[in-house]
Structure formats: structure tokens, C-alpha cells
Amino acid sequence: MQRGASEEKIEAALGDYRESELLSVKEKLALELCERMTYTGKRVTDRFFNRLKRHYSEEELVELTAIIALENFRSKFNPVFAVESQGFCPLPAVKEVAAKAARRFHE
16 A cells, blocks of 8 residues: 555454554554444443543544544445445455445345
8 A cells, every 4th residue: 555554454453453463552542433433332431532632632533533423424325325335445354344345235
């Protein structure tokens, strides 16, 4: 990849990121924020938010939260219109996850 995370880091993020030695504490917190914003029943508690504030500025938190919210919007909007992955990411692990999600569109 020319920019962004390495293939190894992306695969770590798709797997058990909490146990990965490839990801920093800051990256793991961002992934946990994704989970807390995405999964029903999970919340961004005051305690967790205080942990985030130790690693991110207010501006970074606003931007990160907006990006996660946008992706959550897309994950709900796109299936209604059968918008599938365009195959821009060449990583095998990402292709596998995208293919699995696309199969659910057709069930």
C-alpha cells in the first residue's frame, strides 16, 4: 500500500485487535470506539471517553467520530440499494470481509 496502514496492521484490525502487538494503544482505542458506536448495546461511557481524551485532542475526536458515524451510515444505507464493494482495496483479508458482506445482500 502506498499510504495508510500496512497490510499486517489492517489484518490485525480485522482480527483480535486488542491482543495485537502491531497496533498502538491509540489505534486500539479508535477501534474500540468503532465497536462502541456500531454495536447495539454498547455505549461510549464517560470512563471510556476520558480514556480517549488522554490520547486524542478534541478536534481529533470530532473527526474520528464523524468518520465512524459516516461509515455506519453507509453500512445501513448501501444495502438498501445493493451498493457493493468496488474492490478498491487489494488486501486479501479486506476482500474476504467485503465478499462476505456482499453475499448477505443477496440472501
